[in-house]
Amino acid sequence: MIEARPVRRQARGEKRISEILDAALALFAENGYEATSTNAIAARAGMSPGSLYQFFWNKEAIAEALSTRMIEGLRSAHGSAFDADAVASLPLVELVNRMIDPLVAFNVANPGGKALFGNTDMPARLAEATRPLQDAVIGRVAAVLAVRAPSLPTADRERAALVAVQIVKAMMGPVVAADGAERNALTREMKAAVAGYLARMDEID
Amino acid sequence: MIEARPVRRQARGEKRISEILDAALALFAENGYEATSTNAIAARAGMSPGSLYQFFWNKEAIAEALSTRMIEGLRSAHGSAFDADAVASLPLVELVNRMIDPLVAFNVANPGGKALFGNTDMPARLAEATRPLQDAVIGRVAAVLAVRAPSLPTADRERAALVAVQIVKAMMGPVVAADGAERNALTREMKAAVAGYLARMDEID
Amino acid sequence: MIEARPVRRQARGEKRISEILDAALALFAENGYEATSTNAIAARAGMSPGSLYQFFWNKEAIAEALSTRMIEGLRSAHGSAFDADAVASLPLVELVNRMIDPLVAFNVANPGGKALFGNTDMPARLAEATRPLQDAVIGRVAAVLAVRAPSLPTADRERAALVAVQIVKAMMGPVVAADGAERNALTREMKAAVAGYLARMDEID
Amino acid sequence: MIEARPVRRQARGEKRISEILDAALALFAENGYEATSTNAIAARAGMSPGSLYQFFWNKEAIAEALSTRMIEGLRSAHGSAFDADAVASLPLVELVNRMIDPLVAFNVANPGGKALFGNTDMPARLAEATRPLQDAVIGRVAAVLAVRAPSLPTADRERAALVAVQIVKAMMGPVVAADGAERNALTREMKAAVAGYLARMDEID
């Protein structure tokens, strides 16, 4: 009744958590959040339904953790792409490359992210848990714009960042779904769209 | 025994079908596809669950019909925006206006659309049922490009159309969610992004 | 999501509700509240689990309804036993007879009541829902005492009523469990205990 | 393979068993038998669930042991209250005092008892496991009556003992739940009820 359940975080725990998240990511990608059953996640992760709940309070918590892991993954995928001097000095096209290439690589390696973001079909509480990722990314782009287009009013800057992010998000589906030459072509167009749009707010080039 | 249920299309039938679709659209928009129960749709449509099934084989069929109705709605919303001479002679910015303004108006008036498109959280079969809308729209834009940039290879043209459509879709959520001045600002940016991108493939301006 | 579920109370509804309550009473009596599954109740009531929930929001609601039905049953079982002049004029022994005989008859006919009252093993909320019955009965006895022993302070009167009721409750289990001559003997002793105790507060005899 | 698990009774074992029973008693009192999980018992006893099962075969066994420990506790609580000459020579009121006062003290100190006795909400097998306590107490009272009212037929004597015990059990809940002056008042009434009832079978007074 009081139930502490400290959400295992030890040694072997990390591995199992990871297995659960992998399974969940795959299934969310295939069938969506709602249509994915916790029993299915457990089965795919090679454990019993009961074990799942030793690591997560409930289904939402899994999606939340997935979202968190995604943020961290993105951050490390970007590496030094957002370093102050890179941001300040690079030509726009090169900057866009540095931002988008790791994103594409990350999404190709982690299909299923799309099930988590920009998806209306999940409990309201979860949608909010998913927000940080969104906001983190937009914030990063806005920070870039703050350096590149310092005279732009904050509101405009945030809006522009949103637009850039939305374009990337929207194109990521087709990019991930395609492969080979077509994937490259789509990636090129995505970059063109983003760079073209941002060029308008950018004093330098 | 051989189950006829010929999907009613008669007199009063049309009206009831419409009521069901209205109810479904509203609920999908509020809670998403999976979280919307057929009983809730029936209730909101002012009929019994049994009656609902006299018009649709199952829940998916409702979403499919919604998708179809959406295509038609979009088509009529666009009116003469895609007329041959409009497409051939208008300045790009004006053409984009004629394409996007009705879309925004339509989506603001039908806020359930987002639950149906670009949402992974539905049975795979449904996601496919939803494709025609997508394709219809892309096809229309590709046709425009065929006129404006006739020298562009077909593959590039289709890809460009996809990009344009994705940008619009991606921005539609934020646009519909915002209101007043911010909605206008977002719409303006959406148009700028699309026009900016298409300008590259467009010989004229 | 909004879900009205007006808890069926119509024509045939009453019958089914009654069947559910009968089944629940029997099972609660056999296995207790917690150990009785809603599926088992439905099965014993000859319906599917889903149907059960057309009449009751959840398991607690069934116990609540059972408690309510019990109060009404007791009231009607007592008939005119608590009429003003009966209460005022009857010899104590006869009064006790009129109070206890219907209770014994009722409990023999409705075994299982014991699972609902004075049982700690149920959600706190339920325990409270069950209180009214308890209080109703004690209140009735206190009212009798108010007539028979008007000089007794209210607190003492309520306490005495509680004692009388507790004795009856405590003996009811053995009485119901026994049968034939032993049941009669136990009933006689229960009455003796109650009458003996009340005689002390009673001016007349 | 032949499953030994000899129910540890050694050195440190006794201490751990005691801790388990303490934890179980507290939790049964708080939440009832069914709602108390073995994991919660283990946690409260400061050990792992696995360890718990080294001392008890299952949940029922814990309740059984608790019942046994209760009998012993009661016995020692009563001390010399049932000594032959005390029983034979004391005025009834004083005898009742000597029997009931330790019981009240014991129950106030061990408020979990009520979850174990007179509670229908436990598996039938457990209810029986709980019987010995009941019977032990009744037997003791019957023995008293055998001395005080030797001419009473055995059956009547046992029945009278049952009544007395039931009264005490029934009042124990309210007594334990109350405190201060009200607890005293309730205890006084409990004694009055018991003494009043027994006086009828008692030749002396």
Added chain:
DNA sequence: GATGAATGAGGATTCATTCAT
């Protein structure tokens, strides 16, 4: 054509119990 009661499989979650370490 319509109704709405009825169905029952399925989903999230818990918990008594086991077993590898």
Added chain:
DNA sequence: AATGAATGAATCCTCATTCAT
């Protein structure tokens, strides 16, 4: 002796769908 991760059956409840009226 002890641990605590693992198990999986069982629970309450929902909902897409059917069918008698």
